[in-house]
Amino acid sequence: MARAPFPPAPPPSPAPVPGAAQPVRPGMPQGQRKENLDRRTLVVGRGISVQGTIQDAERLVVEGTVESSMIHAQELQVAHGGMFRGEVEVEDADLAGTIDGTLTVRGSLTIRATGRLLGKAKCRRLQVEDGGQVTGHLEMITGTAPLPAGLDTPAPAAAPEEPETI
Numbered sequence: 142m143a144r145a146p147f148p149p150a151p152p153p154s155p156a157p158v159p160g161a162a163q164p165v166r167p168g169m170p171q172g173q174r175k176e177n178l179d180r181r182t183l184v185v186g187r188g189i190s191v192q193g194t195i196q197d198a199e200r201l202v203v204e205g206t207v208e209s210s211m212i213h214a215q216e217l218q219v220a221h222g223g224m225f226r227g228e229v230e231v232e233d234a235d236l237a238g239t240i241d242g243t244l245t246v247r248g249s250l251t252i253r254a255t256g257r258l259l260g261k262a263k264c265r266r267l268q269v270e271d272g273g274q275v276t277g278h279l280e281m282i283t284g285t286a287p288l289p290a291g292l293d294t295p296a297p298a299a300a301p302e303e304p305e306t307i
Contacts (some may be wrong), residue, residue: 180215187222201231203238221255234264235271247282 183198185191189205200216201207203223210227219233223238230245236256244250246264254272260273265282269275 185223201229219256221253 164202180199181197182200182202183195184202185205185207186205190208190303191206192208192237195201195207195209195212195214198214199237200218200226201214202214202220203218203225206226208226209229211234212227213227213231213237214219214229215232217225217229217234219234219236219238221237225238225240226242228243229240231247233248234244234246235239235251235253236258237253238255239259240262242260243260244262244264246262247260247266247267249268250262250264251253252258252267252269252273252275254270256270257276258279259276261278262279263280264281267279267281
């Protein structure tokens with residue numbers, strides 16, 4: 142039994158014209174559209190599993206499953222139903238699915254109502270929506286804040302605090 146040939150490929154989209162309206166992607170705030178389109182983004186779609194090393198992706202969107210020993214990226218987004226297993230170090234992370242492993246976020250970590258964080262995590266800023274889950278070890282990254290204008294000497298340093306375990 143012969144299989145029907147693949148349908149012809151659609152014609153290529155015309156190149157964007159400077160100053161012209163760009164396509165709108167639903168659910169993405171206006172300010173993030175251009176920024177995200179200019180970044181090297183890897184999307185692992187629903188039902189897709191990836192194992193191994195991911196390099197040079199500035200933004201990683203996980204809708205399926207990713208297993209990796211170490212990933213460095215600017216942004217990690219794990220969608221509802223998505224699963225990331227392994228170790229990842231990012232600037233910002235948005236978690237609506239599950240991360241099982243070690244997560245280091247130098248900036249902001251947001252755990253949505255459907256998000257689950259299992260294992261070990263470090264972050265500078267944390268936001269957990271009602272229903273979001275953290276199971277394991279959570280450590281807040283602290284640093285010295287810049288001095289307000291007009292102050293010549295820093296305040297005396299406080300004794301280091303122990304990491305918070307949840």
